[in-house]
Amino acid sequence: MRKLLQSQRQLRQKRLTAIKKGTVALIDLGSSKVMCLVLSLTDANQSNSFSDDKPRSGVTFRVIGASTTKSRGIRFGEIYEMREAESAIRTVIQRAQKMAGCLIENVFLTFSSATQKSTLISSSIDFAQKEVSEMDIGHALSSLNIVNDDLTREIIHALPVNFSIDNKHGYMDPRGISGTNLSVDVNTISIQSDIIKNMVSCLNKCDLSLAGIAIAPYLSGLSSLLEDEMELGVVCIDLGAASSSLSIFFRKNLIFSQSLRIGGQHITSDIMQAFQIPFLAAERLKVLHGGLLPANSDDRETLELPESNTDLFTERRTITKSELLGVIRPRVEEIFDSLRSILDQSDFEFLPGQKIVLTGGGSKLENILDFASTLLGKPTRVAVPMRIQGLPASAHGPEAAAVIGLALNLAQPQDEVWDFRAPFEHEGDEFIRRTLRWVKANW
Amino acid sequence: MNLLKSTDPAPSKLSYKLNRLFYKLWFKTLSILILLALCGLLAKNFLYKNIDVSAEIKFLREESSELYKDLTELTISRIVVKGAQEPLKEEIKMLIKTAANEEFSALRAKSLQEKIKEIKKVKEAVVKFSTDGSVIVNVIERKQVAVFLNNNLYEVLDRNGVVLSVYSDYRGLSKFPLVVGKFGSRNITDLLTLVNEIGLYESEVLYYEWVGERRWNVHMKSDLVFKLPESNLNRGLELMRMFLRETNNYAIPLDYIDLRNLDKPIIKFRKSPSIEYIHKKTERFAG
Numbered sequence: 001m002r003k004l005l006q007s008q009r010q011l012r013q014k015r016l017t018a019i020k021k022g023t024v025a026l027i028d029l030g031s032s033k034v035m036c037l038v039l040s041l042t043d044a045n046q047s048n049s050f051s052d053d054k055p056r057s058g059v060t061f062r063v064i065g066a067s068t069t070k071s072r073g074i075r076f077g078e079i080y081e082m083r084e085a086e087s088a089i090r091t092v093i094q095r096a097q098k099m100a101g102c103l104i105e106n107v108f109l110t111f112s113s114a115t116q117k118s119t120l121i122s123s124s125i126d127f128a129q130k131e132v133s134e135m136d137i138g139h140a141l142s143s144l145n146i147v148n149d150d151l152t153r154e155i156i157h158a159l160p161v162n163f164s165i166d167n168k169h170g171y172m173d174p175r176g177i178s179g180t181n182l183s184v185d186v187n188t189i190s191i192q193s194d195i196i197k198n199m200v201s202c203l204n205k206c207d208l209s210l211a212g213i214a215i216a217p218y219l220s221g222l223s224s225l226l227e228d229e230m231e232l233g234v235v236c237i238d239l240g241a242a243s244s245s246l247s248i249f250f251r252k253n254l255i256f257s258q259s260l261r262i263g264g265q266h267i268t269s270d271i272m273q274a275f276q277i278p279f280l281a282a283e284r285l286k287v288l289h290g291g292l293l294p295a296n297s298d299d300r301e302t303l304e305l306p307e308s309n310t311d312l313f314t315e316r317r318t319i320t321k322s323e324l325l326g327v328i329r330p331r332v333e334e335i336f337d338s339l340r341s342i343l344d345q346s347d348f349e350f351l352p353g354q355k356i357v358l359t360g361g362g363s364k365l366e367n368i369l370d371f372a373s374t375l376l377g378k379p380t381r382v383a384v385p386m387r388i389q390g391l392p393a394s395a396h397g398p399e400a401a402a403v404i405g406l407a408l409n410l411a412q413p414q415d416e417v418w419d420f421r422a423p424f425e426h427e428g429d430e431f432i433r434r435t436l437r438w439v440k441a442n443w
Numbered sequence: 444m445n446l447l448k449s450t451d452p453a454p455s456k457l458s459y460k461l462n463r464l465f466y467k468l469w470f471k472t473l474s475i476l477i478l479l480a481l482c483g484l485l486a487k488n489f490l491y492k493n494i495d496v497s498a499e500i501k502f503l504r505e506e507s508s509e510l511y512k513d514l515t516e517l518t519i520s521r522i523v524v525k526g527a528q529e530p531l532k533e534e535i536k537m538l539i540k541t542a543a544n545e546e547f548s549a550l551r552a553k554s555l556q557e558k559i560k561e562i563k564k565v566k567e568a569v570v571k572f573s574t575d576g577s578v579i580v581n582v583i584e585r586k587q588v589a590v591f592l593n594n595n596l597y598e599v600l601d602r603n604g605v606v607l608s609v610y611s612d613y614r615g616l617s618k619f620p621l622v623v624g625k626f627g628s629r630n631i632t633d634l635l636t637l638v639n640e641i642g643l644y645e646s647e648v649l650y651y652e653w654v655g656e657r658r659w660n661v662h663m664k665s666d667l668v669f670k671l672p673e674s675n676l677n678r679g680l681e682l683m684r685m686f687l688r689e690t691n692n693y694a695i696p697l698d699y700i701d702l703r704n705l706d707k708p709i710i711k712f713r714k715s716p717s718i719e720y721i722h723k724k725t726e727r728f729a730g
Contacts, residue, residue, distance in 0.1 A: 069453075072453075087453030087454075088453065090453050090454050090456075090459045091452075091453045091454060093459075094454050094458075094459055094462050097462065097463070097466060098462075101466075102466060103463060103466035103467055206459070207460070207463060
């Protein structure tokens with residue numbers, strides 16, 4: 001536990017240092033594209049922290065550089081070919097650096113890993129009748145069995161999602177409430193540690209320093225969901241290229257998240273195999289003519305398949321749009337069937353909000369809204385992420401949801417377990433710290 | 444994947460690192476400083492070449508107030524020349540004194556060095572100034588090794604064929620081998636090898652002739668001429684030495700000994716010898 005807290009706090013310290021420098025880069029390592037935004041940060045001098053033990057200032061930001069490149073060497077959010085991934089990162093960094101006109105040193109990273117695992121754990125402590133203090137919260141959090149037994153996994157998020165005092169639930173900030181028993185629910189998200197190691201190594205090879213890391217499903221939700229939706233309960237489905245992820249938010253907290261190893265590239269791959277055309281041509285066919293719901297004209301609408309230029313004697317082949325839909329639809333059905341089975345396991349139906357929000361590049365598929373609402377049986381909408389200052393229009397689409405969410409999370413980070421001080425850390429310097437705080441408060 | 448790479452090329456590691464370097468503040472500062480330093484050096488060089496400091500000082504001394512009256516050029520108290528014979532020493536000393544009187548800027552070590560190197564006898568020169576006003580000159584003097592007769596003038600040459608001095612009279616130069624023939628001065632190294640090989644008989648040599656820009660003829664004081672071969676000079680010299688040992692025994696004076704064909708040396712007599720004499724000599728050389 002102590003080791004986990006130390007390592008995460010080091011990362012938090014790096015984050016603060018990076019913010020102080022005024023320029024940071026955000027990178028979304030996707031399977032189809034690598035996207036980079038460069039933010040210019042300014043201190044807004046507003047304390048938004050839950051645990052103001054070390055008050056953190058909120059920051060305002062402006063996008064001063066943006067670039068996207070085709071992804072190389074990355075599959076399912078993992079690095080498969082180090083050199084290729086390194087060259088992709090070099091490409092986006094150099095372009096973004098040129099656009100921003102400044103040097104990028106610190107990088108915040110997001111990716112959607114198929115190995116992510118979301119676990120909800122809880123603990124409670126009893127104390128004498130009194131008001132709940134920060135120390136009690138820290139005590140409750142430190143009694144969590146947060147340390148993962150599986151040494152191959154690493155916890156990257158540990159979000160306190162609910163506080164309960166004497167069996168009364170739903171407290172977001174229990175400080176000052178009287179009671180005898182305090183319990184806390186924490187949602188931990190872990191991924192295989194090798195994935196992080198590879199990414200850090202890749203960034204180091206590009207002369208960059210990792211200042212923070214977050215998973216894409218969580219960030220997509222932050223950028224795409226409305227406040228009311230997050231309060232009532234909502235499912236955010238991020239349809240990525242190689243993986244589709246699902247995250248459930250309730251009372252503005254991420255309570256569950258999971259990923260599937262199926263995505264938009266599988267649809268392209270199906271088209272490629274069905275019509276024996278190159279991958280890029282299949283991608284083009286999917287983007288321009290792809291759809292999910294059949295229309296009467298589909299049998300009459302013909303699409304010309306690209307042919308090899310070397311073979312002059314072969315007749316040009318054509319297919320009908322209904323044939324194309326016949327290839328796309330089964331794969332999308334498979335994706336949504338898998339997502340529905342995950343939803344069934346996650347007790348989403350008990351939440352007051354039953355909305356489903358689609359985001360990610362896959363959500364641009366024609367008629368996906370009607371298709372998803374029919375298949376999942378819930379009200380559905382396709383979300384475009386929140387607009388942020390300075391973001392070019394070309395970079396503002398559902399496919400940029402994760403990186404925009406990362407910018408929002410950077411400006412207003414949610415408290416995680418390591419932002420609270422555990423009781424075993426209150427030894428040594430506690431007296432001096434309290435004295436300093438008293439002097440500061442009474443000056 | 445290949446298609447993607449071709450449409451979206453990644454920067455190489457070097458260009459990426461250079462790009463990052465150009466964004467670093469310290470690198471920009473360093474570049475600007477280097478640029479400024481270069482500009483300063485160029486400006487200094489330009490000013491130094493185009494402004495005669497000595498003239499400026501003279502002008503100030505003559506034209507301006509009392510303040511500049513004592514301003515004077517650098518004075519030289521002593522000149523020490525090392526590594527040169529006496530005549531060259533004197534020449535160098537004279538040159539430095541003249542330079543000091545001429546202009547202030549000429550009294551720079553580099554400038555003096557260049558001037559000293561212009562003296563033909565000087566191969567290399569290093570000039571140093573000491574604080575007490577003395578000038579120390581270390582020189583490597585070119586050594587006279589041969590004399591080349593060129594248009595009735597005797598040119599004294601060093602090992603590299605550099606003309607050190609020219610005389611109209613051969614007297615006083617007889618200790619050096621005399622070379623004649625077109626472009627003979629270009630083959631001094633060959634000549635020195637030849638002189639070395641001839642050894643003891645060198646005093647009997649009148650002059651060395653470079654013939655047809657390819658081979659040597661050695662003219663002896665006894666009017667005998669040795670025609671040496673173009674290649675395999677050592678073998679030719681060996682035969683020449685053998686003939687020289689025998690020459691004194693000849694009853695009839697020889698005109699020349701042609702060693703161009705080493706297998707068949709030709710001996711030409713001044714007067715026709717008798718058949719018996721030729722047979723006797725032939726048997727002797729045949730061994």
